[in-house]
Amino acid sequence: MYGAHAGTQKLVFRLIRIRKHDDCGYNLYFRGLNNDDMSKRIEIAAILQNAPLNETITVMGWVRAFRNNRFIALNDGSTFHTLQVVVDPDQLSEDTLKQIHFHSCVKATGKLVESQGAGQAFEVIATEVEVLGDSSPEEGYPLQPKAQSLEFLRENAHFRMRTNAFSSVFRIRHGIAYAIHKYFNDRGYYYLHTPIITGSDAEGAGEMFHVSTFEPNQAPTLPDGSIDWKQDFFEKATNLTVSGQLQAEIGALALGKVYTFGPTFRAENSNTTRHLAEFWMIEPEVAFYDIYDNMDLAEDFCKYLINYVLEHYPDDVAFLDKRIQDMEKNMPMEQRRPMGLLDTLRFVVDNDFVRITYTEAVDILRNSKHYKKGKFEFPVEWGKDLQAEHERYLVEKEFKKPVIVRNYPKDIKAFYMRQNDDEKTVAAMDVLFPGIGEVIGGSQREERLSHLKKRMQEMHIPEEELWWYLDLRRFGGAPHAGFGLGFERTVQFITGMSNIRDVIAFPRTPGNAEF
């Protein structure tokens, strides 16, 4: 055990790798590396970027294809691309040859040369090949070198990241996460960690998961039969957070510009391609911002993230684009996407988002041919919330680009949203994207104490639980605004994956917490 551990440490320290933080690509220093060091492992991304031609190198990775008993396509995750390792079957032991299966882990040492074949620029002529981990189909390895269904791969989530599609998705997911921090950091925002466990159940964003140390059915009770939370760990009822927004407002009213980026939990029994029980959310909150500043921020932020991925992960985007097109070849025309993935992303960053009010949205919908022909299932009526079919019509049929709808009726929105002068609407905004619907929900917050208290009373929000939230209006209050961006929905849009369960490594949904 000790020996193995020491060996690992040695390997780690010998790897001289510098990852520039304003750049997702690799920059390798071959500083001080002699031929002996070259025999230590080099990542494939580095080799392709700065090919040490005619040097003897060592690569380690997983077999993506083994052709002709001679050609191994090796991938180590550092890049979308594989490196071709050429082996001489006569020089390999029978045992080694037999273990070079799809997704076996292989270490190969040899000279890097220009490839004699047509499909790649470089290849390694291997003089040593070692199978670090066999992956025998006979022993039950389920993945095969062909297109496999996303449903099947979802059930094999511990292996699916080894596929082209999922490795691309998760590299891009990382890139977006990094770009989020970069975007805010570059603009003077502070990253605020809001609590995962919350004592408030007034956040009003759906059913919550309870957090308790009580054993089920053994919780102490009060004389009236209700549970005595005073005896629980936190001496009160607690839940997993559904939003960091209320706490983010505390930050905004001290640090000016803050954002949260963390996990969020909803115990809703939602079974759709765009809901998770555990998902990640980004919530900027900005002092002195109104609803219009908020919309500007949302649009700029979305475009930045897309641009970042286009710039830094072009190979992964191109692969996902092609994958979708291949899949859609067998589908009837009307079920295909109107544009390819890459074109869609470019279209979004090259065009202004449409901005309309809720009232205008209702007018557009009611005047549409679609409405007049009775094609909407749900009624379009001022005061009723827009249904998914309505949002889709606006985004996909009417405008064909992202749409920001603002100023919703107050009765269908949360208590903390700022009331407009018409006394009927609040300064709420939803950003709607083609395909996945609502990606952002936000608002200017109600900073006027009397308005907020009145609204809380009307909506039966207990003031005593949110005393600190009201204090923010009593002492040093300021106009402010913010929004919540669904991280997985953003990854969905940028990768073109149609099911949200395929853009998070280990999805939590009703009835499923495997892995």
Next chain:
RNA sequence: GCCUCAGUAGCUCAGUCGGUUAGAGCGCCGGACUGUUAAUCCGUAGGUCGUAGGUUCGAAUCCUACCUGGGGCGCCA
């Protein structure tokens, strides 16, 4: 939670107005070949047709219930 579609070999699917021994491609296994690009070629094996019950002379096929999965809707991000 509601609606809907599906479950046949390891994977992807065909077969379904009820009728001999349930098929294909890929994968596996055996062999051939060796500058390939999910390599190719030849051959073998592999299935109590999701589970339980029912109808029938006869059920993968029809009916009922349940389980699992996909999609749509609601809730939202």
